[in-house]
Amino acid sequence: MLFSRRLTLGLAIAGTMAGALAFPALAGEGPAEIDLFFPVPVDGKLARDMGTLIKEFNETHPDVKATAVYTGSYDDTLIKTRAAIKAGKPPSAVIMSANFLLDMQIENELTNLDALIKADGTTKEQFLGQFFPALQGNAVINRSVYGVPFHNSTPLLYINADKAKEAGLDPTKPPQTWAELTDWAKKLTKREGDKVTQWGIAIPCAYDYCGWMMETLTMSNGGRYYNEEFGGEVYYDTPSMLGALTWWNDLVYKHKVHAPGATPGPAVSTSFISGNAAMMMLSTGSLTYVRDNAKFNYKVAFIPRNVRNAVPIGGASLIIPAGLEADKQKAAWTLIKWMTSPEKSGWWSRATGYFAPNMAAYKTPDMVDFLNKNPDAKTAVEQLDVAKPWFATYKTVPVRKNLEDEVMLVLNGKKQPKEALAAAQKAADETLKPYNAETSLKLP
């Protein structure tokens, strides 16, 4: 008796569990249900803003039901997207760090958007023409569109205007060349004996930021950092990068106006806000933070040049992963077009501090108002004229780290720029080898 009762109970439990595992809820008829994976790279408020945006979308589009899924940082978002693709359940749209697109395309993880653009009756040129030209490089691969720019940034020079005046400098005429910047930084550095109580300038160097700053300095020194047309080459051991790294090294060890060691972005912005650093180079994405927290007058300016004015872009694009059903793909495309329209693009820009990639956003009345009230946001947009794509190669992150590890050694006084860059080039070439083996070095 006891036996059979136990048996029945056991079977019942096992059966229920197996059933629950084997048959997930079946999709019913109704609106196309899609997931949007989104990262929050800066602060927690963005998650709420995203909720507001998606709610509005669902209210105005009864045939689509979009759900925003928060997926952590840019890197986490890539991991989760890849895991979902591997499990056969890709999200319908993802806000993806703009320089991960090439790597994903190489791995066949992206939907080519050309067909969707064509189905709308527009040409690629018309579609891309809505966005700032600087952003197109990271969205187009092999002349096909794979991403739609969503929120973007460039590096800026932030100046503590009060301290500049104190040192007899005119903050309305910010430094435009490396020579002027070096001069400013010297005048803005305060010492008590050997001890520095105020640094002239701070430039961030932690994984991710460090590579971006190296690209910034290299580009303003006339260089390219990587091959924009082909994912198998980087230009680390070149005069333009050597000049960039030597100047950074000189700021630390020759002029002694920049703190030694690698300093992450948040430490740099805190240092600037607290008055410990009089100038800093940081993303436009930090503009809202500085605006809200600086208790002094500040000024933003273009990144000074040595050879030419040029900066890389940063930020994220909307993508559609490969392997989706046609109806989900279509619904995702509707969502993407809506999110990157001038009104929504502008709204998101004002909420986050990123600039709006859609040029028409800056013609909307709300945006004109906003820029009149916050002229510093205008500088970021103006600098876009000289902006260029963000480095993207096969295995972008390891190739970037090959450089960053060496730059960190230089900033810590453990290596000289020349040997560091030679080592970085060697390591990066090794990382890129498998890709070259099946592209540039695969010969008939």
Added chain:
Amino acid sequence: MSLAEPAALPVATSAAPRLDVLKRLTTRFKASLPAYLLLLPSLLFLVLFTYGAMGRVFVDALYQRATPKAPVRFVGLDNIGAVLADPAFTGAVINNLIYAVGTAVPSIALALLFALALSRTHAVSTALRAALFLPVLIPMVAASALFMFIFLPNVGLLDYYIGRLLPVLPNWLGDPDIALYAIMVITIWKNAGYYMLFFLAGLQAVPEDVMEAAHLDGAGPYMRLRHIILPELKPTFLFVTVIAILNAVTQVDHVFVMTQGGPSNSTNLVLFYIYQQAVEHYDIGKASAATLLTLAALMSLTALSFRTMANREGGA
């Protein structure tokens, strides 16, 4: 098993030997079937989420692709060879060894010190115990975020106070010579209170009569510590050491939050290396191989220490 015993015994006395074995087995199985059925749900989940994942890692470790577009193919132990030949892995192992020794020894020493000082229960010691245990309750990620501000170069809490004494302010997390030690301080701060609990429990088990006898025999505090308390605490030491070493490999959230293994790989630990291979290099084969190696090392360490523990108890 115990369920089967009473049912099996009466059968064994009456039947022929061959039949007997068979029958005994069937009866045993029948008797223990409900037990297995009741275990089935948890077994199912273990298989799905633990053994299944481990099996998958084992399989993944045997496959690799030569170039990005090439199909994945069976490579046997090549991935393990590639991991062992990777200087980044060797670097991570060395960092992890320094980290394990450098966190286990001080945190165990501190834990013992705290436990000895606070072994008698009264209001003050209870409050102090709670204070020392507090870091355990803070999630590692939150603690790391706090320490990021403490370690901020030039403007952080640490530099604010220590900075007055030093000629040059150290960049705690940005200097490859210091970063690993800065990370270790957090681990010690966080774990000492936890290990203290084990030592407090161990101290309760020190026999009162032996202590009293030693006292009467004129043994001073040091003699009692050296010849009674420490020997009695040996099993606790062993257990805490194993836990501390396991923690040194598995609890590395602060590396993720604070340094991402940098600067220049100086804080790269084995678990973070695996993460890098899987996520940044997108090399599942190498990541799985490194996981297997770590798993093997940890399992043999645990098996070894528990066998020593069992031997000790058997001998006593």
